[in-house]
Amino acid sequence: MQSSREIMQKTEKYGAHNYHPKEVVFEKAEGAVVTNPEGEKFYDMLSAYSALNFGHRHPELIQAAKDQLDKVTLTSRAFHNSVLGDWMQKVCEVTGKDMVLPMNTGAEAVETALKTARRWGSFVKGVEDGKQEILVCANNFHGRTITIITMSTDPDARRGYGPFTPGFKVIEYGSIDQLKAGINENTVAFLVEPIQGEAGIIVPPAGFLKEAYEVCKASNVLFIADEVQTGFARTGRMFACEHEDVVPDIYVLGKALGGGIIAVSAIAGNKDILGVFEPGSHGSTFGGNPLGAAVSLKALEIIQRDNYPEMAEEKGRYFMDKLKEIKNDDIVEIRGRGLLIGVEFSVNAAPYVKKLIENGVLAKETHEKTIRFAPPIPITYEQLDDACEKIKMALAK
Structure with missing residues (x-):
């Protein structure tokens, strides 16, 4: 058996150094607990950036994957598969939208939303093709493609990657005045995270999302919510936009959509928006594959059946109250x-x-x-209590 040190050294030797992971090796995992090769156990309080909302290896999701592995895993979109239609129907039911366009990673879903907005702007709104503009927020994180890092204000994400994609305008997160000032006749969309995750869990000012949506509607601009990290019960609602009763024109979905087993992403919108696509205009070989669709379908069933939003809201309140008991002058805000x-x-x-x-x-x-x-949403209160004691020992002065 290789030790954690040997595994890390091998990864460092053969892998490009675009990550600097913490010195922990996952060998096994179940629920909220992971185990390293030496048998040490840890509470996973990152959940793969919300991809593991269900925890590691949720038994029903594992079974759904195993069952589908015995049938068919990939068809490409050149042919139909027996699972995709049911999955699309379920995503439309959960989002309240007419149509869904499946992809794989969150970045692919964001790219798809950008393409949708530009095409809608040209075909429906009547903006001259090549002049479409999309508004985004400072300190955003939407992925790592060249077009997406064009929108970034993080110099580390952009250095050495130019030239960048034109057509984006950055405003301050939470500023309605800048949103209004940024909109012109060529503006086709406003892309926003309901809570900025990578920026440091930045919650927008109360009412910002609602007012931003109304400003967009008044200007015939699409309101696009990047719910890749915040969606599927993570914030105590099915989608974080629901905290302000906002239903975006386009949902950008990913991470937890694949149950922590396989990369599944999508955008969801109504026919008057997603109807801009015709065969050949966009696609993905693996997008909508039957293995991903089967796992995702079961994941969506579990979220609704077990009321994950309520679970996350109640446990989140409990967890935050525990964190606020920590005595440390270095802590600025929770x-x-x-x-x-x-x-x-x-x-x-x-x-x-x-x-x-x-x-x-x-x-x-x-x-x-x-x-x-x-942490994973099904983490038990007993585990939360134990984890909080460990957190207090680590963070208290």
Whole structure:
């Protein structure tokens, strides 16, 4: 058996260094607990950036994958498969939309939303093709493609990757005045995260999403919600936009949609928007594959049946109250919704993350000074209590 150290050294030797992972190796995992090759156990408080809302290896999701593996795994979209229609119907039911366009990764779904908005702007709104503009927010994180990093304000994400894609305008997150000022006759969409995850769990000012939606409607601009991290019960609602009773024109979906087993993403919208596509205008070989559709269909069933939004809201409130008991002058703020919580420090958070790991809790800093806590939604209260004691030992002064 290889040791954790040997595994990390091999990964470092043969892999491009585009990541700097924490020094923990996952060998086995179940629910909210992961085990390394040496048999040490840790609470997973990152949940693969919300891809593991169900926890590791949820038995029903594993069974759904196994059952589908015995039938068919891939057809491409050149042919139909027996699962995709049911999955599309379920996604439309959950989002309240007419149509869905399946992809694989979150970045692919964002790219699809951008293409949809541009095409809608040209075909429906009447903007001259090549002049479409999309508004985005400072400190956003929507993925890593060249077009998506064009929208980024993070210099590390952009350095050395130019030239960039034109057609984007950046406004301050939470500023209605800048949104209004940024809209012109060529504006086709506003793309926004209901809560900015990578920026440090930044919750927008109360009423911002609702007012932004209304501004977009008044200007015939599509309101696109990137719910890749915040969707599927993570924030205590099925979608984070529901905290302000907003139904976006386009949902961008991913991460938890694949049950933590396979990459499944999609956009969902009504026919007057997604109807801009015709055969050959967009696609994906693996998008809508039967294996992903089968797992995702079961995942959506579990979220609704077991009321994951209510679970996340109640456990999130409980967890945040426990975190607020920690005595440490370095803590500036504890914020979030549901089980998406950020603890911001006045100092670099990396040393605290190291202490957390030493105490058996896995989390990661974002934007240097904020630790993100996002445990699997089915984590038990007993596990939460145990994890909170370990967190207190690591973070208290």
